[in-house]
Amino acid sequence: MESSTVRKRLIDELTRGRESTNMLRVMLYKTQNDRECKSLLSSKNLIEKILDSFDKSLSILNSSKSNEVYDVPEVKLWHCDGRKLKDFSKRTNTSESENQIGCNKRRKSLETQIRETHFASIQDCHAWRKYGQKFILNAQHPRSYFRCTNKYDQGCQATKLVQKIQDDPPLFSTTYQGQHTCKNLFEESSHIIMDTTANNSSTIWSFDSHEPNDKPNGMVIPTLPIIQQETKEKVQNLQESFSSPSNYFLLPDLMTLESFGEFSFLSSAYDHEHVICPDVYSGPGSALDMEIEMMLGSVFNDCFQF
DNA sequence: GGCATTTGACCCTA
DNA sequence: TAGGGTCAAATGCC
Known part of the structure; x- marks a missing residue:
């Protein structure tokens, strides 16, 4: 199958799944306040649609003989201890090691997690304070540096850096470094x-x-x-x-x-x-919302990074 | 006035 | 030495 066709099918299916997931989430919240639970049956149908989308996407991926043209991210999290990091931006003249954000070349040794989203990460529920912004070599947009607001009063070492890596659609890469030790x-x-x-x-x-x-x-x-x-x-x-x-x-x-x-x-x-x-x-329903957001949301966000 | 953001300078590491 | 990360003074906002 031609790569562009496969890509389109994948995006279509994942888009469907994402829309269905969002609808399901709305329904779940509606159900939460609706004692009659009228939407329960529709929710079941939506779940079936979501599962169907996943199945088809996986089927498409499995049926392809090579993965070289799809550029599907295999690894969701990257660490500084030598495991693979994804090419972060459109750098052209840099070595692979230089593409590893927050690793090797720089002082960072804390555990690092990278997420790419279409929005600049709005649901990690920690208070961040911006402490710097810098244009990075060969990057189209400046990188913003944030630290936990509890850095000084509680000694929390968590930081994150956010970089816009694509304009249309807007795509941000957020790199979390260190764990929150503050009391949330x-x-x-x-x-x-x-x-x-x-x-x-x-x-x-x-x-x-x-x-x-x-x-x-x-x-x-x-x-x-x-x-x-x-x-x-x-x-x-x-x-x-x-x-x-x-x-x-x-x-x-x-x-x-x-x-x-x-x-x-x-x-x-x-x-x-x-x-x-x-x-x-x-x-x-908040626990469920968190799970949906974390599981489905992150999956789809990652899948859109073709 | 107190806080967050901006931004240039400095630090640190490959 | 280059360049990413951090600091801290200046600035702006509420």
Whole structure:
């Protein structure tokens, strides 16, 4: 089969799967607040579609005799201990070792993880502070450096660097270095809010689509959840309990987003008084959401890197 | 005023 | 020595 055809089929199938997954997620949240569970049957159908997409994609891959033309990433995570790193950008005159981001040539020795996404990573739920930006040799866009905001008060050594590696559709590569050793107050706060929502179901999770053309590859980017009045007070109390104004727990990574100016459509939600990070505002289905996001989201994100 | 971001300079390593 | 990573003063925003 011709490589371009295979590629197109793969993208089509994966796109379908991704759209279905997003729809499923919306349904699950809807079901969460809908005691009648009307959408359960449709959810089952969606799951079948997703599985079908996966099966077809795998079938296409398996039926191809060589993998040299597809450039499908085989490794999702790369480490600095000698395991393979993916070519990070369109460098042409550099050696392979120089293409290994954060490795070999530089001082980094901490464990490194690389993720490529169509957005600048908005759901890791850690507060990051930008401490540098630099144009990298042969890179089209500057690389931004972030450290955990708890670096000094808790000694957290986690850092990440974000680089835009493609314009259309926007593609970012985020390299996480080191583990968070800080106490993640997001997790604590989520428990408080979970209890609240479990009792009164006053939450609205809005996943309305924006303009389709605003999103790369027709991705459905959910709008941020809005907390209604009943939870407002508890969130305010939560915010007041934070000891320092330097702890910007509300949508920390949107700052990252905005630093790239690519997702200004989120600004309205970002400015909303009661908007918090989706991972923070964890309703009863939040664990499932995280799993979906981590498992399916990362899979599809990686698959789109042809 | 306090905080985050920007940016030039410096540090460190291959 | 080149170049990526980090620091810290300057600047801007709220």
